[in-house]
Amino acid sequence: xxxxxxxxxxxxxxxxxxxxxxxxxxxxVSVYLFWxxxxxxxxxxxxxxxxxxxxxxxxxxxxxxxxNKSQTSFHLRxxxxxxxxxxxxxxxxxxxxxxxxxxxxxTELSVKP
Amino acid sequence: GAGVSQSPSNKVTExxxxxxxxxxxxxxxxxxxxxxxxxxxxxEFLIYFQGNSAPDKSGLxxxxxxxxxxxxxxxxxxxxxxQQEDSAVYLCASSLERGAAxxxxxxxxxxxxxx
Numbered sequence: 193x194x195x196x197x198x199x200x201x202x203x204x205x206x207x208x209x210x211x212x213x214x215x216x217x218x219x220x221v222s223v224y225l226f227w228x229x230x231x232x233x234x235x236x237x238x239x240x241x242x243x244x245x246x247x248x249x250x251x252x253x254x255x256x257x258x259x260n261k262s263q264t265s266f267h268l269r270x271x272x273x274x275x276x277x278x279x280x281x282x283x284x285x286x287x288x289x290x291x292x293x294x295x296x297x298x299t300e301l302s303v304k305p
Numbered sequence: 306g307a308g309v310s311q312s313p314s315n316k317v318t319e320x321x322x323x324x325x326x327x328x329x330x331x332x333x334x335x336x337x338x339x340x341x342x343x344x345x346x347x348x349e350f351l352i353y354f355q356g357n358s359a360p361d362k363s364g365l366x367x368x369x370x371x372x373x374x375x376x377x378x379x380x381x382x383x384x385x386x387x388q389q390e391d392s393a394v395y396l397c398a399s400s401l402e403r404g405a406a407x408x409x410x411x412x413x414x415x416x417x418x419x420x
Contacts, residue, residue, distance in 0.1 A: 224405035235411040286405040295348035
């Protein structure tokens with residue numbers, strides 16, 4: 193079975209500062225990794241995904257994440273955040289069978305001026 | 306094109322009543338998923354449909370929950386004899402095919418409140 197742990201439930205940060213949202217996973221099989229963002233009162237939107245190949249993945253809105261197999265991590269980073277990045281961020285895993293996503297508990301990113 | 310739509314956007318019901326939640330996936334998407342988002346449990350998988358295959362119901366929390374997908378398109382999630390712990394946002398997603406390479410596109414959700 194797979195599981196996902198997001199280590200921080202809330203991350204407050206000032207505008208233009210860098211941010212890292214941490215995600216660790218557990219699985220006995222190969223996984224595919226995703227980060228989704230949920231803006232207030234909206235559905236989930238895919239930020240980026242890792243399926244194979246380069247371990248550094250770039251996504252929308254200037255976000256990137258690095259897959260680290262030895263550390264079983266997939267941390268999300270942005271070098272300079274904006275107020276508009278305030279949202280909840282979810283890390284998720286899937287397997288090569290596809291189907292259901294297994295989500296972490298979410299990290300609430302709050303960007304302050 | 307149009308995204309995934311869900312109706313109603315909000316539903317308030319009394320404990321013990323039945324509710325039906327509807328999902329219209331993106332046209333042409335063969336895979337459809339239901340998830341539940343609640344304060345205590347986070348985002349949980351409920352059920353998914355892939356083409357004409359038997360659905361994966363492994364996430365349904367009790368036999369009060371059921372879902373169907375008619376004609377390979379619209380899906381309805383039914384909760385019978387609702388309980389207060391059923392209060393949550395129910396999210397529907399669809400993807401072109403089953404498989405991790407295919408992005409799941411999410412609808413805006415239905416917020417269910419059981420009083």
